[in-house]
Amino acid sequence: MAYVAVKGGERAIDNAHAWLAETRRGDQAVAEIATDQISEQLGRAVDRVMSEGGLYDRDLAALAIKQAQGDLIEAAFLLRAYRTTLPRFGYSTPVDTGAMHIHRRVSAVFKDLPGGQILGPTYDYTHRLLDFALAAGAAPPAAPQAESGIAAMPRVSDLLDDEGLIEGDGADEGEPGDLTREPLAFPANRALRLQALARGDEGFLLAMGYSTQRGWGGTHPFVGEIRMGEVAVEITPPELGFAIDIGDITLTECQMVNQFAGSKTKPPQFTRGYGLAFGHSERKAMAMALVDRSLRAEELGEEATAPAQNVEFVLYHSDNIEGTGFVEHLKLPHYVDFQSELETIRRMRADAGRAEEMA
Amino acid sequence: MIGYNFAYLDEQTKRMIRRALLKAVAIPGHQVPFGSREMPLPYGWGTGGIQVTAAVLGRQDVLKVIDQGADDTTNAVSIRRFFARTAGVATTTHTAEATVIQTRHRIPEQALREDQIIVYQVPQPEPLSKLEPSRAETRRMHALAEYGPMHVKLYEDITRYGHIAISYDYPVMVNGRYLMSPSPIPAFDNPKLDMMPALQLFGAGREKRIYAIPPYTEVRSLDFDDHPFRATRAPHACGLCGATDSYLDEVVTDDRGGRLFVCSDTDHCETRRAAGHVGEQAMAAE
Amino acid sequence: MTVDLPGFADPVGGAQECFRAVLDAMARPGAIRAAACPPPAKLHAATAAVLLTLVDSETSLWIDPALAAATDWVRFHCGPREVEASQADFVLAASLPALDRLRAGTDEGPDESATVILQVADFAAGQRLRLAGPGLRAPATLDVDGLPTGFLAAWEANHALFPRGVDLILCARDRLACLPRSVRIEKG
Numbered sequence: 081m082a083y084v085a086v087k088g089g090e091r092a093i094d095n096a097h098a099w100l101a102e103t104r105r106g107d108q109a110v111a112e113i114a115t116d117q118i119s120e121q122l123g124r125a126v127d128r129v130m131s132e133g134g135l136y137d138r139d140l141a142a143l144a145i146k147q148a149q150g151d152l153i154e155a156a157f158l159l160r161a162y163r164t165t166l167p168r169f170g171y172s173t174p175v176d177t178g179a180m181h182i183h184r185r186v187s188a189v190f191k192d193l194p195g196g197q198i199l200g201p202t203y204d205y206t207h208r209l210l211d212f213a214l215a216a217g218a219a220p221p222a223a224p225q226a227e228s229g230i231a232a233m234p235r236v237s238d239l240l241d242d243e244g245l246i247e248g249d250g251a252d253e254g255e256p257g258d259l260t261r262e263p264l265a266f267p268a269n270r271a272l273r274l275q276a277l278a279r280g281d282e283g284f285l286l287a288m289g290y291s292t293q294r295g296w297g298g299t300h301p302f303v304g305e306i307r308m309g310e311v312a313v314e315i316t317p318p319e320l321g322f323a324i325d326i327g328d329i330t331l332t333e334c335q336m337v338n339q340f341a342g343s344k345t346k347p348p349q350f351t352r353g354y355g356l357a358f359g360h361s362e363r364k365a366m367a368m369a370l371v372d373r374s375l376r377a378e379e380l381g382e383e384a385t386a387p388a389q390n391v392e393f394v395l396y397h398s399d400n401i402e403g404t405g406f407v408e409h410l411k412l413p414h415y416v417d418f419q420s421e422l423e424t425i426r427r428m429r430a431d432a433g434r435a436e437e438m439a
Numbered sequence: 440m441i442g443y444n445f446a447y448l449d450e451q452t453k454r455m456i457r458r459a460l461l462k463a464v465a466i467p468g469h470q471v472p473f474g475s476r477e478m479p480l481p482y483g484w485g486t487g488g489i490q491v492t493a494a495v496l497g498r499q500d501v502l503k504v505i506d507q508g509a510d511d512t513t514n515a516v517s518i519r520r521f522f523a524r525t526a527g528v529a530t531t532t533h534t535a536e537a538t539v540i541q542t543r544h545r546i547p548e549q550a551l552r553e554d555q556i557i558v559y560q561v562p563q564p565e566p567l568s569k570l571e572p573s574r575a576e577t578r579r580m581h582a583l584a585e586y587g588p589m590h591v592k593l594y595e596d597i598t599r600y601g602h603i604a605i606s607y608d609y610p611v612m613v614n615g616r617y618l619m620s621p622s623p624i625p626a627f628d629n630p631k632l633d634m635m636p637a638l639q640l641f642g643a644g645r646e647k648r649i650y651a652i653p654p655y656t657e658v659r660s661l662d663f664d665d666h667p668f669r670a671t672r673a674p675h676a677c678g679l680c681g682a683t684d685s686y687l688d689e690v691v692t693d694d695r696g697g698r699l700f701v702c703s704d705t706d707h708c709e710t711r712r713a714a715g716h717v718g719e720q721a722m723a724a725e
Numbered sequence: 726m727t728v729d730l731p732g733f734a735d736p737v738g739g740a741q742e743c744f745r746a747v748l749d750a751m752a753r754p755g756a757i758r759a760a761a762c763p764p765p766a767k768l769h770a771a772t773a774a775v776l777l778t779l780v781d782s783e784t785s786l787w788i789d790p791a792l793a794a795a796t797d798w799v800r801f802h803c804g805p806r807e808v809e810a811s812q813a814d815f816v817l818a819a820s821l822p823a824l825d826r827l828r829a830g831t832d833e834g835p836d837e838s839a840t841v842i843l844q845v846a847d848f849a850a851g852q853r854l855r856l857a858g859p860g861l862r863a864p865a866t867l868d869v870d871g872l873p874t875g876f877l878a879a880w881e882a883n884h885a886l887f888p889r890g891v892d893l894i895l896c897a898r899d900r901l902a903c904l905p906r907s908v909r910i911e912k913g
Contacts, residue, residue, distance in 0.1 A: 093517060260474075405484060416686070419686075419703075420607045431601055450740065636862075655860060
């Protein structure tokens with residue numbers, strides 16, 4: 081066989097991309113999916129991609145999902161790569177989730193509370209039976225509407241705080257850093273950790289949070305409150321000197337109430353774990369709150385031995401864009417390094433063979 | 440490319456990378472943290488090298504991109520296209536014509552010159568990572584030049600195997616101060632790092648580190664007096680050009696043990712063949 | 726405040742060319758390279774070009790009072806945080822500041838150190854420096870008109886901090902040369 085040095089990488093790539101586009105479109109007898117169908121009907125996927133992509137834009141997230149054939153990590157990657165090229169006009173003031181226009185609000189610690197419990201659009205009590213009627217495409221019946229406006233809904237953490245039973249929310253810890261501009265450095269403060277977790281992979285955070293429940297760094301969590309709804313985003317342009325509303329975004333917030341800490345000089349208080357995610361992303365927000373709390377082990381004088389308590393381990397491995405890139409890079413050519421390993425192992429085996437003969 | 444700046448990165452990002460590069464040059468072998476951006480190519484696929492190249496590249500440059508020594512491997516093609524598209528620079532496959540060479544896993548066979556810059560793609564910039572996974576801890580070890588554990592690891596190899604069992608990404612000491620990963624180049628290439636006339640820049644995008652070796656800087660591969668460093672290659676001549684001093688790829692030609700050894704540096708091989716050198720297999724094919 | 730002077734005629738290409746000049750000069754201590762853009766009052770063309778290339782709103786700068794006339798131009802084009810010399814990422818000076826008062830970085834982060842952009846008269850007469858270290862195959866010489874008499878001792882102290890220390894970018898008219906902390910300097 082005559083050997084020809086491998087050529088034609090360029091053509092191979094072009095052909096692969098053409099094939100990919102064809103595969104993405106699928107059977108052309110089937111109607112093409114539109115991005116508005118994705119943003120309207122695959123909302124949870126859009127929410128996840130916005131959270132992990134670090135960019136709140138439903139239309140772009142829907143486009144990314146379409147382009148990635150529904151591969152949500154790939155879609156988040158597309159958003160991230162786009163986001164990094166955008167100029168920064170300013171930073172928002174902290175959003176006020178206490179003033180959220182609520183769609184869902186549940187507390188596991190009080191049976192009733194001001195504003196009440198609102199289940200909202202949840203899968204919680206659905207029976208997980210495949211709905212074959214959905215396959216047929218029936219229009220859903222209209223959902224009943226509340227008659228009066230929704231009452232004020234103070235955060236459960238604020239109710240506990242009024243009595244001094246829970247620690248503060250850490251709002252006075254100064255300006256948060258920005259992971260997307262400055263590389264992670266240790267020790268990483270809580271604001272920076274929360275920023276990393278908010279962009280972190282839902283599956284990773286779920287596993288880490290779950291591990292704390294099974295004894296790998298337990299935190300005795302109660303869901304103080306989960307709330308989901310719209311909040312106003314405001315910025316303060318320096319030339320105006322006051323805040324202006326630039327629009328609403330949907331957020332899911334989870335406040336975990338965890339077992340108390342205290343000392344001889346300081347009376348015990350409940351501690352907090354905090355989770356916040358774009359859109360309706362409840363699993364993500366809850367897992368994030370568990371992990372946030374477990375990462376505070378050192379700060380709260382607890383022994384940090386479990387994986388979910390190791391700040392460096394969690395923060396360096398929570399990003400699925402970094403993780404997928406490095407795992408998948410193993411499929412790139414490694415001929416050269418492998419060849420050097422081949423030479424080394426052959427040499428060592430030859431040495432071992434000679435040593436055996438001499439013995 | 441419409442909608443994007445020259446060489447993709449915005450000017451503020453380039454300034455940030457340029458500042459990191461200057462500090463890296465001033466502290467040879469020290470890993471400088473930088474605000475690595477998300478690139479339109481995946482982490483682990485050369486994003487660090489691409490960012491360094493983007494910060495360095497000018498309209499007058501001629502760019503060569505290689506992966507495994509070859510210009511035509513798919514990822515090299517992809518990166519070369521990225522710059523042809525975003526910067527419109529001239530590209531070449533000839534080592535001698537290039538002013539900037541971005542590489543993954545090899546140093547070209549042809550000696551580089553003072554007017555060239557070589558940019559390495561680095562997957563894992565931390566040479567101590569296999570001994571100590573915590574970056575907070577390895578940073579401390581570099582601060583104290585605490586490199587004993589690496590020597591112990593190498594010595595354990597010798598007692599166990601009779602040799603140092605590292606064959607690529609072989610750790611080096613730069614300017615007598617910093618232990619450095621040369622990226623996963625074969626140990627065969629390590630001697631080229633030492634006193635190289637060209638400026639050597641290293642970019643690790645995912646790990647967000649940049650480092651450098653200035654020209655004419657001492658780079659020593661770790662070894663012991665009784666077990667000196669040895670650069671090894673497959674003990675064959677290139678089947679195509681007959682070279683006996685180049686690094687070789689092993690190609691499996693059949694399922695009966697057939698092997699062909701060819702230069703991993705495709706430009707080196709082609710240049711030699713153009714000059715009339717013929718290897719055994721090439722002769723047999725004629 | 727009015728700033729009439731432009732920066733680089735070609736901002737992208739101008740900054741890239743100047744950066745390559747600085748990079749090459751930093752990699753080869755003592756090598757003299759060209760860099761220029763139309764300067765404001767008090768600054769040389771190379772000094773202005775280096776500022777445009779490296780300093781922006783993400784960096785901090787101290788401006789030597791002797792160069793205060795250039796402040797508006799620097800604010801307009803670069804917009805750095807203006808800080809004390811001892812805190813600055815970049816120190817813009819018309820005469821050598823006390824190097825031991827500037828940020829030298831930490832043992833873990835020696836890169837978190839100051840870069841001094843020092844404007845000098847010329848690379849002809851003046852002190853002859855003999856340079857050795859990384860970047861130099863053989864010792865090189867650099868003539869600098871505009872360094873104080875105590876420079877060699879100040880540099881020796883700076884070099885002794887290695888890997889900590891400050892780095893110098895010397896600018897004279899439309900030329901520049903660099904002295905990274907890694908270089909050893911003797912009287913030439």
